[in-house]
Amino acid sequence: MAIKFERVSFQYRGIDEKGYLALADINLSIAAKGEFITLIGETGSGKSTLAQHMNALLTPTEGRVHVFGVKLTSDKKKNRRQRLNPIRQRVGLVFQFPEYQLFEETVLKDIIFGPKNFGVGQDEAVERAKKMIKVVGLDESYLERSPFNLSGGEKKRVSIAGILAMEPEILILDEPTSGLDPMGRNALLEVFHNIHEQLGKTVVIITHDMNTVYEYAKRVLVLREGALVYDGDPSGLFSRKHVEDWNLELPEILRIQRALEERFGIKLDKSPRSRKELIEALGEVVG
Numbered sequence: 001m002a003i004k005f006e007r008v009s010f011q012y013r014g015i016d017e018k019g020y021l022a023l024a025d026i027n028l029s030i031a032a033k034g035e036f037i038t039l040i041g042e043t044g045s046g047k048s049t050l051a052q053h054m055n056a057l058l059t060p061t062e063g064r065v066h067v068f069g070v071k072l073t074s075d076k077k078k079n080r081r082q083r084l085n086p087i088r089q090r091v092g093l094v095f096q097f098p099e100y101q102l103f104e105e106t107v108l109k110d111i112i113f114g115p116k117n118f119g120v121g122q123d124e125a126v127e128r129a130k131k132m133i134k135v136v137g138l139d140e141s142y143l144e145r146s147p148f149n150l151s152g153g154e155k156k157r158v159s160i161a162g163i164l165a166m167e168p169e170i171l172i173l174d175e176p177t178s179g180l181d182p183m184g185r186n187a188l189l190e191v192f193h194n195i196h197e198q199l200g201k202t203v204v205i206i207t208h209d210m211n212t213v214y215e216y217a218k219r220v221l222v223l224r225e226g227a228l229v230y231d232g233d234p235s236g237l238f239s240r241k242h243v244e245d246w247n248l249e250l251p252e253i254l255r256i257q258r259a260l261e262e263r264f265g266i267k268l269d270k271s272p273r274s275r276k277e278l279i280e281a282l283g284e285v286v287g
């Protein structure tokens with residue numbers, strides 16, 4: 001396993017002595033290839049904290065995290081003695097707030113910062129920047145602009161391009177589509193989907209959007225108050241019990257499918273995950 005959590009807890013040190021328990025006793029394994037995972041949970045449930053443990057930006061206060069063979073514990077000295085840089089390149093994390101990642105005077109400099117930091121030469125880094133700015137749906141003219149004059153959605157895309165340019169093996173995206181319009185959101189999700197499908201990379205997306213969970217994820221993780229309460233496939237997640245207990249919103253496709261059943265007695269043979277699949281499944285029933 002590329003990433004393995006063993007009984008991981010994490011406490012933020014607060015102003016008072018007690019601190020705040022953000023992760024509680026988490027066990028979790030993530031493979032280096034072939035996974036498409038969504039991580040969901042209410043605001044404050046620990047999603048960003050969990051993501052930052054996956055590339056050793058944070059290290060546990062209890063338990064162990066293994067990332068590509070490096071073992072991280074509460075022993076800060078031991079953690080520092082290990083080579084953490086390679087981990088940060090191999091597990092790319094796009095922050096929830098792009099401002100954390102953008103600080104250079106041009107978009108180009110921001111995108112090449114990561115790859116150059118990990119030993120990629122200037123020319124190759126610039127080539128990657130030109131490629132990745134297009135991958136995230138912007139054109140080359142953006143490379144000379146200041147990241148500070150971009151819209152929220154554009155900043156987000158630039159920060160994603162910067163991580164893609166490091167060519168990580170595992171890609172973790174903390175709410176990558178929040179604040180984007182539906183078109184931009186779908187386009188970016190297709191980008192992540194292609195990275196997963198064509199390159200076989202493991203992708204982990206933190207999201208509040210149940211449609212994303214249902215259409216794209218092969219596996220869903222649910223955090224509640226720092227505890228991992230669900231680790232399984234998306235269809236199991238939307239069983240009546242979980243939906244009620246965890247106050248989940250149903251994905252659009254599932255809502256339509258259930259309405260078809262209850263109101264018109266139309267039972268689909270398949271479980272469609274997208275609008276396209278829903279229309280195909282309906283077509284088969286209608287004949």
Ligand SMILES: Nc1ncnc2c1ncn2[C@@H]1O[C@H](COP(=O)(O)OP(=O)(O)O)[C@@H](O)[C@H]1O
Nearest residue numbers: 012020022041042043044045046047048049050
């Ligand atoms: N730097 C910090 N210091 C103290 N508490 C923090 C810090 N960052 C986050 N927290 C707290 O830890 C909990 C989990 O935060 P976070 O991982 O950001 O949740 P999520 O990403 O699910 O919204 C929250 O209650 C939050 O207030």
Ligand SMILES: [Mg+2]
Nearest residue numbers: 047048049096
């Ligand atoms: Mg967060």
